[in-house]
Amino acid sequence: MAKQFVCSYDHPIVTTKQGKLRGFETDGTYVFQGIKYADSKRFQMPSDPASWEGVKDAHSYGFVSPMLDRETAVGEIAVPHRYWPKDENCQYLNIWSQSLDENAKKPVMVWLHGGGFSAGSSIEQVAYEGENLSRFGDVVVVTINHRLNILGYLDLSPYSKKYANSGNAGNADLVAALKWIHENIAGFGGDPENVTIFGQSGGGGKVYTLMQTPAADGLFQKAIVMSGVGDGMSIPANADSRPLVDGMLKELGLTAAEIEKLETLPYEALAEAYKKVSPAIREAGGYVGCAPIPNEFYAGDPREVGFTEHAKTIPTVVGTVIAEFGGFAPGLPKKHELTRQQELEILKPKFGTDTEKLIALFEAAFPGKPITDLLVLDGFSREPSKDFCRKKAVSSQSAVYNYLFTYEFPIDDGRAAWHCSDIPFFFHNTDLVPICNIPGVSDQLEDRMAASFVNFARTGVPGCPSLPVWEPCKPDDIATMIFDRECRVVHNLDDELQKAIYPYAQRPDFAQKKEKKDGEQEVVILH
Amino acid sequence: MAKQFVCSYDHPIVTTKQGKLRGFETDGTYVFQGIKYADSKRFQMPSDPASWEGVKDAHSYGFVSPMLDRETAVGEIAVPHRYWPKDENCQYLNIWSQSLDENAKKPVMVWLHGGGFSAGSSIEQVAYEGENLSRFGDVVVVTINHRLNILGYLDLSPYSKKYANSGNAGNADLVAALKWIHENIAGFGGDPENVTIFGQSGGGGKVYTLMQTPAADGLFQKAIVMSGVGDGMSIPANADSRPLVDGMLKELGLTAAEIEKLETLPYEALAEAYKKVSPAIREAGGYVGCAPIPNEFYAGDPREVGFTEHAKTIPTVVGTVIAEFGGFAPGLPKKHELTRQQELEILKPKFGTDTEKLIALFEAAFPGKPITDLLVLDGFSREPSKDFCRKKAVSSQSAVYNYLFTYEFPIDDGRAAWHCSDIPFFFHNTDLVPICNIPGVSDQLEDRMAASFVNFARTGVPGCPSLPVWEPCKPDDIATMIFDRECRVVHNLDDELQKAIYPYAQRPDFAQKKEKKDGEQEVVILH
Secondary structure, eight states, rough: OOOOOEETTTTTTTEEEEEEEEEETTTTTEEEEEEEOBOTTSSSOOOOOOOHHHHHHHBOOOOOOOOOOOOOOOOOTTBBBBOOOOOOOOEEEEEEESSSOTTOOEEEEEOOSSSSTTSSOOBGGGGGGGGGHHHHOOOOOEEEEEOOOOHSOOOTTOOOOOGGTTTHHHHHHHHHHHHHEEEEGGTTTTTEEEEEEEEEEEHHHHHHHHHHHHGGBBBBBEEESSSSTTTTOOOOTTTOOOOHHHHHHHHHOOOOGGGGGGSOOHHHHHHHHHHHHHHHHHHOOOOSSSSSSSSSSSOOHHHHHOOOOOGGGHHHHHHHHSSGGGGOOOOOOGGGOOOHHHHHHHHHHHGGGGGHHHHHHHHHHTTTTOOOGTTOOOOOOHHHHHHHHHHTTTTTSSSSSEEEEEEESTOOOOOOOOBBHHHHTTTTTTGGGGGGTTTHHHHHHHHHHHHHHHHHHHHOOOOOOOOOOOOOTTTTEEEEEEEEOOEEEEEEEEEEHHHHGGGGOOOSSSSOOOOOOOOSSSEEEOO | OOOOEETTTBBBBEOSSOOEEEEEEEEEEEEEEEEOBBBBTTTOOOBBBOOSSEEEEEEOOBBOOSSSSOOOOOOOTOOOOOBBBBBOOOOOEEEEOOOOOTTTTTTEEEOOOOTTTTTTOTBBBGGOOOOOHHHHHTTEEEEOOOHHHHHHHHOOOOTTTTTTGGGGGGHHHHHHHHHHHHHGGGGTTEEEEEEEEEEEEEEEEHHHHHTTTTTTTTTBBBEEEEEEEOOSSOOTTTTTOOHHHHHHHHTOOOOOGGGGGGGTOOHHHHHHHHHHHHHHHTTOOOOSSSSOSSSSOOOOOHHHHHOOGGGGGGOOOEESSSSBBGSSSOOOGGGGGOHHHHHHHHHHHHHGGGGHHHHHHHHSSSTTOOOOGGTTOSSSHHHHHHHHHHHHHSSSSSOEEEEEEEEEEEBBOOOOOOOOTTTTHHHOGGGGGGGGOOTTTTTHHHHHHHHHHHHHHSSSSSOTSSSSOOOOBBTBBBBBEEEESEEEEEEEOOOOHHHHHGOOOOOSSSOOOOOTTTOOOOOOOOO
């Protein structure tokens, strides 16, 4: 039977600080798309959005931030995307809710999208759609667009006071969004005093950088960092942006005195200059922007500078998936039918004399998994995530929980979970992402995973009755919830394995995004 | 329960003329995305695509054609869109099928997207997704990208022989796609001798221009033109492209002798020149391209030059929706609760002394519909579509059928069907487009509409057992299937009404696509 659609002249309408908005209702879920939560001038802090008379329709997702690279569609089966019109004025958010009663006080879950701090949007992945999670968990789901890359994270502070925080403008947008949510979410059935921020990859980075941002204190109460912690991703406190910006100015034929011209040049010109100048600076370890820079606004990476007193009070979930960036490689033909001998022949060319040791450690950690998954095992995010948990667990003011998603997807004769592949499960959106689905298995798993996050948002404790008890981490005891066909909690699962895999593991290439050439099709599999 | 996903190393794989492709299977539907059916150089006829060794994955939709205007997202609730990465090398198609048995010989339905001949793509609207229609109708659904606007329809033939058909390159791509389908579709379970082309708006225009294209003869057997016929849209046979092209050359600082430089200039530069030069020429009634030009390749608009002998053999369905472009305006508050007096007060300022006559004609044609729907009644597509049917019906070699979609959507206290709003129903995709849905009503209607097209594709006769018999048109007797809560067939429904509404009716503005300005939100409804 069709879902009931409702959108009349006087329903559903919510009054915000700026004016009245009309959304729509589909089978009891209220949807509001493309709400402007702030305005901004380039490189400036965001300001309050304009007010209006009458009723505005919130019936289309808003502009997303311009991005540095030409968009290409590759591997959509693994991570289905939505591309969208772009504009610098991109401070829009979207809301899904089961109630518009201002006394309903439902938990609020605010999604911060990934794509580093350079790409992506609130709706970039099909799996970011909020309807299912809102309905399943009876929570208010909010997703946010904000300024990215050189529009959101280019430090011009050495050139003028007016650019004091241009290096964190993108995160300042997020704070503005959280402020808008704090002031307005009750009208959408949400509890402004119970807001959980969650994000994956760069979105996870946004979560923990906001934990370290005093302006956001009190605007959220809980945090979930999904596959967002890694080494070498943070900008140090003493970073000097001048080589980068001077190089861009030179490229654009401008002097430092003409810095304000960067405010009005077309974005494309800035982007070209940035892409020309930044690779050499990145190579030399210098500042290339595109991530928050520590200053008065942002305290810095908590693993390096310590958690702020406020961050210590935030219950946090931190997790990763088993293969992360290694998981984008095609799987191994007939991998479940290989003999031990065949497996060894496949592993030895890569792991040499470490092969036997790695196998022993892998089998101890993941009994029943094919040992050839060592080829794709994440060695980039897991250990730093545990490091985050250990350091967070030192404070007794709030708990920190860890998870690992080890599901094998039904493609290529079985493929280990790749970066982003957990999102449809936590969003209860596997019906939108076909590759997830094994009837009776994937649906049960998404119930457990989505319920774990919903219960964390509601109570501060993750998990659900059909799972073993999810214990918090201690500084010397990382308790990991393993999400898979069978879920289990394991203590200190893989310290030795991670140490051993580190030299071999696949790392993301932050420097360059591969472009699909004209006419190029997907990976060729040679039989 | 989750849909079963299957994609192993050796399944599903289809061998095409160029090489092997791997798609995926979801609950028994086979899906292949982004198949390259041709290559091309700018302004040239398409050529066969390259071959390859091994197996390529068809797991991502392909590039779509670059477009003239900056994309903006407005009114997504009425017509949900998918935007997508763009490239000139955009000859890709997508396939959904229930079988990969080369002897299955399922009817093939090939979708030609709308957006004039200037915009859109095979996946632009969410409603174009082929999975549901394939499953519901047990048909093979194919959707196609091709070159658009000045890349597909800019006549440079006066400047060089090598550009003899540049004015129809976009349609030549479509012919190449039909040729690819003819040669390869059996491997995807389809019957190469039973191909129905269908399209809406510009896609409907593509359908009837292909009917008049000798190179496509024998590549399809049936045709459906949805909201695609209108006056003033066709380029006449004697059109002179030189004022436009000379103007563009001048704008680009080139002489006619340098015409080949148009092949290598960035698309954006060409587009800017075109947008600068074309409005004045359009105003003066001159050639502005962006539609097929009559020449040896294309015989011309059948309503003007007559149907080709081959076109006469093609069974055809031609239809429209009740409000078309008028339907994009917001509905009328409480329109079903107005008194007759209130309705008259609303109608008279627009229709003056014609009001009573229009009401009488409207009530005779559409008993039970609110007479205020006169405000939005289509007066652009309906009469030309009937003209098409009359002229087509003159030949006895194949039948022509007419429909009118008059469903009232559950928004704004009831809104008459707008341009594009029938697509989710004919595609059996109302579950993907929330605004369609009234439980028990919309699902029944989409069953009937999708079945009507599927049965036409299968047998050449549209309709289904739960509908009254859908009679073909005669030159002096237009039989119209009205698709609504209650479906009925009416003869000569609205000739007088259409004559009377003509001076008042809303027409599409082909000259300019409205852009959403920075930060602009949806229509403001004043209470």
